[in-house]
Amino acid sequence: MKINSRHIITLFVLFLHTALLAETIIVCKNCEFTNIQEAVLSAKDFDTILIKKGTYKEINIRIDKPLTLLGENYPVIDGEDKGEIITIYSDNVTIDGLFIINVGTSYTSDFAAIRVVKSENFLIQNVVLEKLFFGIYLEKSNNGRVFHNKIIGDAVEEFNSGNGIQLWYCKNVVVEQNIVQHVRDGIYLEFSDNITIRKNISTNNVRYGLHFMFSNHDLYEDNVFENNGAGVAVMFSKHIKMYNNTFKNNWGTASFGMLLKEINDAEIVGNTFEANTVGINIEGTNRIMYRNNDFIGNGWAMKVRGACYGNHFEKNNFLYNSFDISYNSNINDNIFKSNYWSNYSGYDLDKDGIGDVPYRPVKLFSYIVNRTPEAIILLRSLFIDIIDFSEKVSPVFTPAELMDNQPQMKRISYDSN
Amino acid sequence: MLKILKYSCYDLLRSRWSYVYFAFYLMLGTVLLFLNNDLSKAVITLMNVIIVLVPLIGTIFGVMYYYNSKEFTELLLAQPVKRSSIFLGQYLGVALSLTLSLVVGLGLPFAFYGIFNSAAMSEFTLLLVTGAFLTLIFTALAYNIALSNENKIKGFGYAILLWLFMAVIYDGVFLMSLIAFEEYPLDKFSLIATMANPIDLSRVLILLKLDISALLGYTGAVFQKFFGTNFGIVISSIMLVIWVLVPTYFIYRKAKKKDF
Amino acid sequence: MIQIKNLYKKFGKNQVLQGVDLDIETGGIFAVLGPNGSGKTTLIKCILGMVIPDSGTININDYPIGKSEEYRRNIDYLPQIANFPSNLSVEELINMIKDLRVIKTAKDKELIEVFKLAPYLKKKLGNLSGGTKQKVNIVLAFMSDSPLLILDEPTSGLDPISLLRLKELINSEKEKGKTILITSHIMSFVEQVTNDIVFILEGKIYFKGSISELKSKTGQEDFEHAIASILQKSYA
Numbered sequence: 001m002k003i004n005s006r007h008i009i010t011l012f013v014l015f016l017h018t019a020l021l022a023e024t025i026i027v028c029k030n031c032e033f034t035n036i037q038e039a040v041l042s043a044k045d046f047d048t049i050l051i052k053k054g055t056y057k058e059i060n061i062r063i064d065k066p067l068t069l070l071g072e073n074y075p076v077i078d079g080e081d082k083g084e085i086i087t088i089y090s091d092n093v094t095i096d097g098l099f100i101i102n103v104g105t106s107y108t109s110d111f112a113a114i115r116v117v118k119s120e121n122f123l124i125q126n127v128v129l130e131k132l133f134f135g136i137y138l139e140k141s142n143n144g145r146v147f148h149n150k151i152i153g154d155a156v157e158e159f160n161s162g163n164g165i166q167l168w169y170c171k172n173v174v175v176e177q178n179i180v181q182h183v184r185d186g187i188y189l190e191f192s193d194n195i196t197i198r199k200n201i202s203t204n205n206v207r208y209g210l211h212f213m214f215s216n217h218d219l220y221e222d223n224v225f226e227n228n229g230a231g232v233a234v235m236f237s238k239h240i241k242m243y244n245n246t247f248k249n250n251w252g253t254a255s256f257g258m259l260l261k262e263i264n265d266a267e268i269v270g271n272t273f274e275a276n277t278v279g280i281n282i283e284g285t286n287r288i289m290y291r292n293n294d295f296i297g298n299g300w301a302m303k304v305r306g307a308c309y310g311n312h313f314e315k316n317n318f319l320y321n322s323f324d325i326s327y328n329s330n331i332n333d334n335i336f337k338s339n340y341w342s343n344y345s346g347y348d349l350d351k352d353g354i355g356d357v358p359y360r361p362v363k364l365f366s367y368i369v370n371r372t373p374e375a376i377i378l379l380r381s382l383f384i385d386i387i388d389f390s391e392k393v394s395p396v397f398t399p400a401e402l403m404d405n406q407p408q409m410k411r412i413s414y415d416s417n
Numbered sequence: 418m419l420k421i422l423k424y425s426c427y428d429l430l431r432s433r434w435s436y437v438y439f440a441f442y443l444m445l446g447t448v449l450l451f452l453n454n455d456l457s458k459a460v461i462t463l464m465n466v467i468i469v470l471v472p473l474i475g476t477i478f479g480v481m482y483y484y485n486s487k488e489f490t491e492l493l494l495a496q497p498v499k500r501s502s503i504f505l506g507q508y509l510g511v512a513l514s515l516t517l518s519l520v521v522g523l524g525l526p527f528a529f530y531g532i533f534n535s536a537a538m539s540e541f542t543l544l545l546v547t548g549a550f551l552t553l554i555f556t557a558l559a560y561n562i563a564l565s566n567e568n569k570i571k572g573f574g575y576a577i578l579l580w581l582f583m584a585v586i587y588d589g590v591f592l593m594s595l596i597a598f599e600e601y602p603l604d605k606f607s608l609i610a611t612m613a614n615p616i617d618l619s620r621v622l623i624l625l626k627l628d629i630s631a632l633l634g635y636t637g638a639v640f641q642k643f644f645g646t647n648f649g650i651v652i653s654s655i656m657l658v659i660w661v662l663v664p665t666y667f668i669y670r671k672a673k674k675k676d677f
Numbered sequence: 678m679i680q681i682k683n684l685y686k687k688f689g690k691n692q693v694l695q696g697v698d699l700d701i702e703t704g705g706i707f708a709v710l711g712p713n714g715s716g717k718t719t720l721i722k723c724i725l726g727m728v729i730p731d732s733g734t735i736n737i738n739d740y741p742i743g744k745s746e747e748y749r750r751n752i753d754y755l756p757q758i759a760n761f762p763s764n765l766s767v768e769e770l771i772n773m774i775k776d777l778r779v780i781k782t783a784k785d786k787e788l789i790e791v792f793k794l795a796p797y798l799k800k801k802l803g804n805l806s807g808g809t810k811q812k813v814n815i816v817l818a819f820m821s822d823s824p825l826l827i828l829d830e831p832t833s834g835l836d837p838i839s840l841l842r843l844k845e846l847i848n849s850e851k852e853k854g855k856t857i858l859i860t861s862h863i864m865s866f867v868e869q870v871t872n873d874i875v876f877i878l879e880g881k882i883y884f885k886g887s888i889s890e891l892k893s894k895t896g897q898e899d900f901e902h903a904i905a906s907i908l909q910k911s912y913a
Contacts, residue, residue: 253636277634299631320457321632372595373635374603382469383588431764488760494727494778495754677726
């Protein structure tokens, strides 16, 4: 609250300031300024630079004072593959309505279309980036907003491509309604806390749609991650909230809807994992609540590897997955309760909507496939059904106590919850 | 041959068993859909049925029809009709009437359910097509068994054994060898072993549609090429056709030499 | 009409035909006789192409069989066991055979009349008695008017009236100049319809000629005893 009230006061002061003193500098082909860099140099604090439609071949535009760069009808800034385009070194900078193309690719420095360095209160919106290396790169910058941008890269390989939106040591940043495609990682967070990532669409990226490293207390919700090389990775982070996201069509040998590694105390609620090779791959994750998620038609709804303790799986729908849960050991410390499993074949004699026989989501065959991956070709064979059944009756290889004692008879509809 | 086919079909379509078979599928489809009310689940259950039951019924029906129609065959043999036409005609008669029962029996409830406007349409079509292929293959295999065994009981025994072997034992041996040799690269072996059993072959063809996301989880390049591209579907389909043609050719060859 | 040369056939270890040489001329009735297992039916089935001989040749009208099935268009066959697809009706079966043989002038109507089969036309073959089935069998064999008729045990299961009709039928076919081969165990029947017999014993032609020749050869007064004496001699 303290921070917020300070914010409001600052914004108010800024507004007064701008209203009273700010000027608008126009850049166009036949104007006084035909070059953005020159306009920035001669601008005063809180001025607006209005860039008219046209093509501006510029790199290294350095913004070191609070300015608004406003494009009219999407003026093009063409970096001609030479280097970084805009670098912001000042608080209170707004970039709005630009079309930036041809950011330089380098193996030694991470050229970005727009970089924000150690600045506060920035706003980057309505920007279109194409043919880029890094897109929007936030470095040790706080209290900003990246809103409604479109980033379309042409990345093919990991080693010579950059990330769409990257946050490094940032705090309190909102990344909202952006579209990111064909870059290395759609959105990348490292050492960034209290970040909100909302309603973004991150698709067809070479590596991850979203990538978290060492970032805590972040929220991401209502995003769509589709057809990314390896899905979404959340690693070495705490207290992450993941609500109502969609993870779809991430196919491949090392692909998953979401990879969780060394994650503690997260909440994963209301997400949809559909048609991924692995819905969620978890490794060393503890005390995570999974609730009201839909796992639909994945190869494996969940793969549990390594030490995962105290996780709760409640009221999720597991629908038509080739495997529901796979464990690579027969030790279990996680709780499965009141989920709906489409593979459940039990009955409900007392008609209370809960199956009378517990459901064992881990099949012997998933254990075999872990050991001998080629055996996957025997999926759904009658022989496999027979050995799965005998394992179900007397578990040897799979965790004996791992079962859902209250399997639901009907698919859970979340609206009524 | 078409005349024989016509009369065989005619004969079978009036037999009680065709109706039992047809009614069974009709009921199965209806129960699956309307009790469960879940199309995706119905398709998965149906896959198990098609892979296990269709070969069994094809085998038993093929053997049974051959032995039951022996006199009819002898009657035909005295007519100016080619031997190969008689046997191929009868074989096709059984196989096609079984296929018809399957397709119509399952098709009707699914059509009523509104499969045509649903996303599962392509999966359902694939199921029916593989079911038809399995019927053709196993009826042909059964005919071969029956042609080689004068003794009815023996013929039935071998037919059931064949089914048991293809449906269960084969996969058991397959899995054991995969586990026994797990330190070797096995993807080529497993693909070839799959091709060598029509039940596995059809199963994999359906998996390509139902479980592609799981199949792509395996790292081998050969699997990747097989499952990740159309290569797998093309090869599997060609193999299925070969699996129909080879036993049919053997029926033709055996029929030429057999005494009655 | 039929020339058989050096015909051998073995079923498993059982050598059924051991070098059969036989010439059957056009026209007339020939009875093929022999004890059980002597190879009568096998010989007939060889002629029909149902059994494929190990070696030897069969020519019908100077044309070797086995190259094409068309020669069977000239043969009418009455099989020993009258078993038919049980789901078809009598009428359907008759129409089917007509269809298969492409018979233009079938005599089925008058034959049905002769054997009083009209009430059974719509009945399923599976529900008919053995005798009625045999009548249907006869209708099928006689309706297409081929120059060669092969009748394997034609009398089995027939009532006396039908038997009489059958004899009349066989005689009238003979009048038309057809060649007719008959196997039967009922010697009186054989004696009534023909004078020419072929006797097969242990896979070979033991005797071919007329009944009177056989009687004089064996020194027996009647046909049945003549046959019996051959059998006794061979088993002695």
